[in-house]
Amino acid sequence: MTEKVLGLPETSAPPFRVLGPLQVRGSEEPLRVPPGRQEVILAALLLESNRVVSTHYLVDLIWQDDPPETARTQVQICVSRLRKLLADADCEVSITTRPPGYVLNTDAVNVDSALFTEQVTRARRLRDQGAPEQAVERLKAAMRLWQGDCLTGMDSGPLANRARQLNEERLAALELRMRIELELGRHDRLVGELQMLTHEHPLRERLRGQLMQALYWSGRQAEALDVFQAGRVLLDEELGLEPGRELKDLQSAILAGELPPPAGPGPGPTARTQAEPEDSAEGAATAPPTAERHDEIPHQMPATTADFVADPGRLAELERALTGGPGRHTAGLVAITGKPGTGKSTLAVHMAHMLAETGFPDGQLYCDLRGTTGAPATSAEVLGRFLRALGIPGQLIPESLDERAEMYRTRLASRRVLVVLDDALSEGQVRPLLPGSRDCAVLVTSRARLTALPGAHRVELDVLEEDRALELLSRIIGEDRVRDEAVAAEALVRTVGRLPLALRIVAARLAARPHWTLASMVHRLANERHRLDELTHGEMTMRASLSLTYDGLAAADARLLRLLSMAQAPTLPSWLAGALLDDDRPFPSDLMEPLVDVQMLDVVGVESTGGYRYRFHEIIRVYAREQLAAQEMPEDREAALVRMAGGWMHLAEQAHRKVYGGDYTVLHGTAPRWEPPVVGTDQLLADPMAWLDAEQGALCGMVEQAADEGLHDVSWDLATTLVTLFEVRGHYDLWEQTHLKALGAVRKAGNLRGAAAVQASLGSLYMSRNQFDRARQTLGSALDIFETLDEPEGRALCRRDLALIARTSGDDDGALELYGRSLADFDRADDVVGRAIVLTQSAHIRMRRGDRAAAQTQLDEALAIYEGVGYTGGRARTLRRVGQLLLERGDHDQAVLTFTEVLELCHDSGDVIGEGHLLRDLGHAFTLMGRPERARSFYDRAIATREHIMDFSGGALARLDLARLLEGDAAEAAGSRELLLPAVDVFRDRGMVRELTEAKRLLGVG
Template sequence: MAAADGGLTDQSEPDGPRLTFRVLGPLQVQGAAGPLRVPPGRQEVILAALLLESNRVVSTSQLVDLIWEDNPPETARTQVQICVSRLRKMLAAADGEVSLVTRPPGYVLHTGADNVDAALFTALVQRARGLGETGRPEEAVGILRSAVTLWQGDCLTGLDSGPLANRARRLNEERLAAVELRIRLELELGHHDRLVSELQMLTHEHPLREKLHGQLIQALYWSGRQAEALEAFRAARRYLAEELGLEPSRELRDLEAAILAGDLPAPAPPAPSVPAPAARPAEEGEEAPAAGTAPAPGSAPARHDTVPHQLPADTADFVADSQRLAALEKALTGDDGRATVGLAAITGKPGTGKSTLAVHVAHALAETGFPDGQLYCDLRGTTGTPATPVEVLGRFLRALGIPGQLIPETLDERAEMYRTRLAARRLLVVLDDAAGEGQVLPLLPGSRGCAVLVTSRARLTALPGAHRVELDVLDEDRALELLARIIGADRVAGETVAAEALVRTVGRLPLALRIVAARLAARPHWTLASMVQRLADERNRLDELTHGEMTMRASLSLTYEGLAPEDRGLLRLLSMAQAPTLPSWLAGALLDDRRPFPSDLMEPLVDVQMLDVAGVEPTGGFRYRFHEIIRVYAREQLAAQHPPEARRAAFARMAGGWMHLAQEAHRKVYGGDFTVLHGDAPRWEPPAAYTDETLADPLAWLDAEQTALCGMVGHAADEGLHDLCWDLATSLVTLFEVRGHYDLWERTHLTALAAVRKAGNLRGTAAVRASLGSLYMSRSQYDTARQALTSALDVFQALDEPMGEALCRRDMALIARTGGDDGTALELYRRSLADFDRAGDVVGRAIVLTQSAHIRMRQGEIGLAQRQLDEALDIYEGVGYTGGRARTLRRVGQVLLEQGQSDLAVLTFTEVLELCRDSGDVIGEGHLLRDLGHAFAMMGRPDRARDFYDRAVAAREQIMDFSGGALARLDLARLLKEEPGRSRELLTPAVAVFRERRMVRELAEAERLLGAC
């Protein structure tokens, strides 16, 4: 428990010896007999890291990185183990309520939340925040004052670890944010006079914090000191101009204007909000400039924060225990004063409603408890292909606005980026159907503002600090309530005895009851008593089963046998689909039915709850989902009822439908079947109108269906459809390349490569290897890429396949160009151009023209470069390929800049910037902001150049592209070399990035400029 004054619990309390830890200042450990000495160096670093993540697993890899930021020795993991062992002995000898245990993939330090001053500080601030929001500002102020007294200096003073220093800076920021909140509340309470001297000291200590300057100005004005308030504004403006070359923020300027006008409003009633631990980017958005004009100077960078809303639909007829709901909500929202991530686990046997409860709770808390979004993933723990943490983290990072090209490959790096992205958010993560703790632990955020809700058939006893709810069958009252909600209260009241018998017959299992009730709802003329009799007969047929299994199978069998023959057939065939949700066109493909509204085929299965509606498609049609138990039952019936040749034919139509839609999506993006090879596997075409509506935004469709499409590559390989397998895999590069799904690119292609090699399919093998060459090139693995492309080119030449030759030579030219071998690159481009012409591929020709024009421009052949770019633009505009047009227009702008036509270059870059924003290309936006900075610098407009470089830094670092941000910082530092303070501020983090990424040339220049500062 927290002591009344907000400090750590008094050591004289009679509840036994305790250890307390301090990180808000120098690292200190206090035992019952006095302070404990922690050996300096590695043991200090490890203990500090474990304390900052108390009660959560810290991986061994993280600890290695904290101690050896670069080049750890081969014995690093062993040395960490030795340090942990020594710490464990020290803590055990102190006889405290603390344990340091091994928990794969690392270690966890278990201790009470109020034993660590950082955790206690955060809990107190969160409590104060809640009090302020509920109209109790005086209490909030007292708690905030107590919270700040926990600090004894800067966090982890004297500890030598760069990564820990970054975490310490975030905690230091939290302290200032708490101070600013407390002052805001006191200003609103009218304590203006008493705050002036404190604010004068704070603005002197933190002169760059404009919020503190604003609070000082307000305190002075409301204390009747108008002239001093104006002088405080002018002092802030002078400092910002001298140190940063910036004007004060709009908020400060508005304060000055209000004071001069004499109408600065009185303080508003308290409605405070504590910033989360790490500061976010600027909150104000940016008006997009009109086409053909540059954005206005001084406008803030565009925000790329995304608020994900991934929850499935809630269940309308939901019933649950109100106390259980309240306990779950409390565990997740932190009303219990928790100092760690809110974590709840819902476990139980199949059919007890785990997912239904989780989704309902998540919807209930979405807006008020977690306004920064909700992430959801079906972990597929009970299927044969559970989702990997690497895969899930990639999905979540994309949903949080990180471009795929910037998502790292390893689990640890993705987890670190994920935790960093969530550090300043209040966000709920729902992990459905977990296989076990190992699947969940890497997906836990590090921010105490976030919460995680997990469902699983396993008990998940090793999740640290989780609130656990184990579901069983419904009690009789709730079972009757659920039945009444589905079939109507009148029918239940009219047959009370039969209703009670019915819920007992299905064992009060929610899923079984829903299935039987749906059958009754679809047949209002049936009595409840007749349903009890039918179900009893079915159970007698299945009496060899266990009770829970018998309940489900009896319910499923009864409903299944009551379906029309064509609906039973569709249910069986749908069980072959491995996608998490099922689009309506699948029904048409499986039955070879091309009706215009294929969802009509699904609805009879929805009526009896053999399928659930999972969402709505852009066409207005529905998406559907199997409960896993029903899918297993349907697959059993499929094996018993359908001969192998019928199953293969239905599967081939389903796979052909996915292939047709993927091919059409590529055509819509590129304006035709350009820059891609196809196989001869048959397609199944949904109705044309349905396809056009579904693919109105082809990239969005590919994105939404990527799990199903990638799954179909593997499924086609398993079924021996090798020609469709490689065709679908390579067609999906349309998505993989644009969105940066490099892991999916590799996984699908290695699956396809194994399939075509096994089948002896030479053309497919070459196509897959050529595509893998493009992947390796995107990853800067140039030697591997060259080997793959060369082997593919040999096969294509032997087969006389001009499209394959063209694609290989184009990518080999790009490798040569990247390596500085312009002569080889131009020769390869020349031959690739001839190959594309032979294949009749105009978009391939335009791509080669654009890429080779860049070399011509570098070599000073500006006229030739311009002619090539003009031809490429004509092609792109003719076929409607927007992405190609944007890339070529950027090169046109660079040519114009080389020719001294800066005004036209600015107009061109601005047009491309708009195209990037329209398409959501945040990486391209960062490039164009830098281009505009270069243009204005060449025009002798340093003010405009500075603005665009600033925005390029913000755009890059917002998406965690720290290399791109460092380059823009270097640009800006060159421009501001006469402002040493600002240049130093820009260059210091840039040097660290260049050194870490081994960007030798940039590092040398940045260090030279930093030395000059």
């Protein structure tokens, strides 16, 4: 396995290293960290990267038992200097304040200790999944991260203990690798390495036992017994102990000659069919990965809360209800209800994390159903998200709710998955999302009681018990302050009604102001509640807490909170603060941190830039919107909204350019853009499709918000730009939803060009859905407008798609005429990618007509264009046509090489549908080459790949291909029948008459 597969390139060590001496590499050269306190604090933060490290811990780390009175201040100064040092060196990291301490934010791949832990965890999972060879390679890559003992040269109390823990994990990983390699039968090549390790760690009995096994299986029984005896003597001399039971049993088995041989590796999920001897020139390149690699385990849970408190009895009750037992016949179902601010979501997320590994190893699905927002998620929308997370390509997800629910239940039938549905509106929203398997479980939170959910275990949350409320307060502000003002602490939790959210908000303000007494906070809250005494008790409690915190914010922070409430994104990226305030600082997350410090925003993740992602609690969002309406001038609010929309538009536009190599096959409007910091943009869009995937909800929300707010130009521009995502991922429902919203806005504004652009894009959508009559009508309307406006790019896009409709219906002459006119307009618009697409599509007609020379010329030009701009998707599609042309010419070997290259491109981009096509192509190629065994191998894989993603039509076609290959072989008659019977059902259900007739012929039935 290569380092590319492992994600650990040899040439790029992590910039932060603690597995050995502490080392930091800036953007250009190594960075010297001042020895002493700064070095210790940085090491502590790196060892706990992306987790809160308390100030108390850092104080203890530096001064042990005798800190000065200024210890906290000195820690703050050290952290400030570290921030400047790292920022000046352009390190991919940030240190942010988060009560009760600090967090070092960076990707796991940037810190060698975090990367080591991740690789070892993946290795264990691979071994459990039956892929031992891959597990070994992961472990070897993990060991290459070490440059000596952890934090060599540093010895500082608790930090040294943490270093010793990592050193122990290193040895445990070594022992795991030895065990796996012994199971693989590699004992003879391990003897030397195990001898060295046993010499370095003579008291580790597991390593000694593995050396004994390796020697015995290598035919060196006497040496194996000598190793045991040497260990016995050493243990007696050093510790006065006898060897443990494991070593003694091993010695007895060797003496009796009864040590069983290694079991050897199983086939594993990534095993490949061996190539025939004459195929050695092709090697593994023609053997594609099996379908199992698409069976990804979803991990969608938000981060849990660090200061979570709960009754252990309640947690045990929920665990029993969710995990159940062998006697349970339905999925576990728990409904957590309660009034706002009681901690329903916090409890649900904590339970999901608690049960992730032991109770539900096949993954966790999560969705915020937005039941209290006024725009709740539809069940169909949620099912689409969950099916994609479960490995179903968007193009294969059916449109109807019932069909999606059926596919969802089928997908979960043999899995143990926990589904968390947060903020549900009603039972009707939840019912289609319930799995059918008893091995799954569902956790629902809602303000409604959800009494009509059958079989649900209901938990109604109320306010915290007083002891739990005091525990929460202690965790946020520190035990000392609560103990020193015990009476005031009890009064404080009573004043906020023991409501968890209110208590967190008030406690966060106290944590940020250590000089404030708890008694003064009680007095402030009492005054605020008196001012709001016309409200109900629960509402009054929350508003008092929010108002007190809001009034204490700096003016800029309060304004940012108000403006952030305009965003309709499920989570908020850090650059958004810069856009709303028109602040172009390089680290805009700094603007958000004051709101996090006072619990007005929650941190829910880390971006590729090192900045955080944030989220409002819905109660706080509503409050902030009220303040926005009351305090923000309409013109200032509108200007901020335009900048926010411009920021999303700029990033989406840049993502499209990175995918296509430029502004190709798209129209843009004139709405102003707002550009986030260049460095941040480059990091965000390093993988443009991944960014579009991650921001899908925010981008679609911005399209709709822009339409509602009268920003029609940005609404249509953003909607059509997002087709980059919608088309590749098969988000057909979002494609239609955003475009219809934008279309209404541009028509209302009389924006003809925008209306034509949206209609042209909708025409492409209807083609993708095989709604050709509707597509033809919509494209015709758009073309008429583009003709009036003399818009060559728009005309080219419409005629290209109309040509494809003509080609699909068999009108090749009409298609070629349309392609010719489209080509001319793409040339007028200087759109080379549009030209390449037309050349590739029309080349297929040339191939069908036998004009191979013309087809080859067009394909060669298209390939040159794609390679010039770096558009991988277009290159893959054109190369497939090249392979088909090579097959027609009889150049089978070159066709196989070409198909294999395209297969690798599809694999790298995650295009599982494309892989299914290429596997069939390779099957056809080997059939024509007269090599049925190789053909059968690829058809088998095509069937597995297609049916794994529930593409039963594609699977049935591959079954038919394989049955044709086996035709006439009497020994394969039974196997051919097994292949065809499921295919017949599919062909009949889908109305595939020609294929059904062929399948019946092969079965010998009328």
